[in-house]
Amino acid sequence: MNATPVSTLLLLTLTACASAPVAERDDGDRRPNVVIIYGDDVGFGDLGCYGAEKIPTPNLDRLAAEGLRFTDGHCAAGTCTPSRFALLTGVHGFRSGVRVLPPNARLTIPVDAWTLPDTFKAAGYRTGVVGKWHLGLGAEGEPVDWNGAVKPGPMELGFDESFLLPSTNDRVPCVYLEGHEVVGLDPEDPLFVGKLKDLPEGSTRYPDGKKQPEAMTYYPSSHGHNQSVINGIGRIGYMAGGESALWDDETMADVFVERATRFIDENAEEPFFLFFSSQDIHVPRTPHPRFHGKSELGYRGDAMVQLDWAAGAVMAALEARGLTEDTIVIFSSDNGPVYDDGYVDGTTVLTSREEVDRGHDGSGPYRGGKYQVYEGGTRVPLIVRWPRGIQPGVSNALVTQVDLVASFASMLDVPLPEGEAMDSRDAMAALLGRDPVGRQFVVEEARGLALRDGPWKFVQRPKGTDELYDLSVDVGEASSVAAEHPERVEAMSATLNEARAVGLRPLGLR
Ligand SMILES: [Ca+2]
Structure with missing residues (x-):
């Protein structure tokens, strides 16, 4: 351990603070339930409590009013798969070359890796996942059997229950997966997912939007979401068969809320x-x-209103069971905002250089969004509510979702196995509002890597000129000051390279 005495002392202090609320509980060994409500591509500025004026989000605003709203909370990456990988493993996606996955991709998380659900299971919790997965399914070298047992997946990574949108809603297969099985599949109409040339004879085919664009009746694709057309919407990847199992896009939020409510109802007596x-x-x-x-911003804004409704419904399910006081609810997003991301759905923003859609900036004051290593890519809404353990307010602490594994392991006295969750640090004191500073260093990943060191932001450009921003005076990363601070650039570059090699935790860097 290379930690300096100061950081060792600090870690000990944080650990002591973090375990206090559980130890002080007056009802024996009962531990708080934990619910993560995770948005997809929700930007810093997409919630009313973060400044949105054209999208009503009363339920999330209430969550923020009753909890802690972070202004410098980060997902691990500016795209979905590496961000979720890091959330669930405490390891940055770039270490395993994790990229946005194509349909039919294999499970990216090794089944023997320590995960966030493993942490809760080790503390006696029931664990469940409902909704989008996009971390792959099945073993390397073995084709996924969509008509049999689809595994390994979340059930092999520590989740007791699983109800999934397997990939993304713009990718095939457009079916739900419960446990290991596709929901509602008719054995007479088997499901195929794969290459166009391998589609079986005689099974239901979904028209290729490239050849039959008129099949896209919901709205057309803007760049290549056209390999299969399902429910009038073009998708990435080819599928055939499984007609009885196709999801209905417009009721997806209702389906997920119903499943989440059922999970809460069935597990209300145990920590979950x-x-x-x-x-x-x-x-x-x-x-x-x-x-x-319901918003002033078309489908994108209306989808945000739907997400706010879903969050409210999950909170209502907790309230109905009298679990509000006993449950830590975390709301966040997997990456920053995007507007046109493959469909002509009414947004007016068509390039990543523009950020304002009809007066609404989904990344708020921050530069960029999804796919980008600027703050808008990873600085996302982060709200933590726990009536029994958190004073409501606003925190400017620098925190990252990579730290959830180590933070909950610390809170629940679960030892992390050696070498696991290597990028995850115990940040529970910051998450509970008892440490106003949080991390000193945070790695941000998108198409490239960046490093935060307090207010300083270093963007590494292997094929160009490195950039440096002082967020204390340039929150929008408008002008790089790398030329004025060569020593800081060199130091942050060295820190980032070192972290890339071994992880921040082994380096002992806060
Ligand atoms: Ca995403």
Whole structure:
């Protein structure tokens, strides 16, 4: 351990603070339930409590008012798969070359890796995941048997229960997966997912939008989401068969809320961990018609209103069971905002250089969004509510979702196995509002890597000029000051390279 005496002392202090609320509980060994409500492509500025004026989000605003709203909370990466990988493993995606996965990709998380649900299970929790997965399914070298047992997947990674949108809503297969099985599949109409040339004879085919663009009746694709057309929406990847199992896009939020409510009801007597992973507001945005026109921003804004409704419904399920006081609810997102991400759905922003859609900036004051290593890519809404353990307020602490594994392991006195969750640090004191500073260093990943060191932001450009921003005076990363601070650039570059090699935790860097 290379930790300096100061950081060792600090870690000990943080650990002591973090375990206090559980130890002080007056009802024996009962531990708080934990529910993560995870948005998809929800930007810093997409919630009312973060400044949105054209999207009503009363339920999330209430969550923030009753909890701690972070202004410098980060997901691990500017895209979905590496971000979720890091959330669930405490390891940055770039270490394993994790990238956004194509349909039919294998499970990216090794089944023997330590995970967030493993942490809760080790503390005696029931664990469940409902919603978007996009971390792959099945073993390397073995084709996934969509008509049999689809595994390994979340059930092999520590989740007791699983109800999934297997990939993304713009990718095939467009079916739900419960446990290891596709829901509602008719054995007479088997499901095929794979290459166009391998589609079996005689099974239901979904028209290729490239050849039959008129099949895309919901709205057309803007760049290549056209390999299969399902429910009038073009998708990435080819599928055939499984007609009885096809999901209905417009009721997806209702289906996930119903499943989450069932999980809460069935596990109300025991501590539980629920990962509620919404498809909103990822493309294709297909909010239920009852949400149409509820924002001033078309499908994207209306999908955000739907997500807010879903969050409210999950909170209502907790309230109905009298679990509000006993449950830590975390709301966040897997990456920053995007507007046109493959469909002509009414957004006016068509390139990543523009950020404002009809007066609404989904990344708020921050630069960029999804796919980008600027703050808008990873600085996302982060709200933590726990009436019994958190004073409501606003925290400017620098925190990252990579730290959830080590933070909950610390809170629940679960030892992390040697070498696991290597990028995850115990940040529970910051998450509970008892440490106003949080991390000194945070790695941000997108198409490239960046490092935060307090207010300083270093963007590594292996094929170009490295960038440096002082967020204390340039929150929008408008002008790089790398030329004025060569020593800081060199130092942050060295820290990032070192972290890339061994992880921040082994380096002892806060
Ligand atoms: Ca995403």
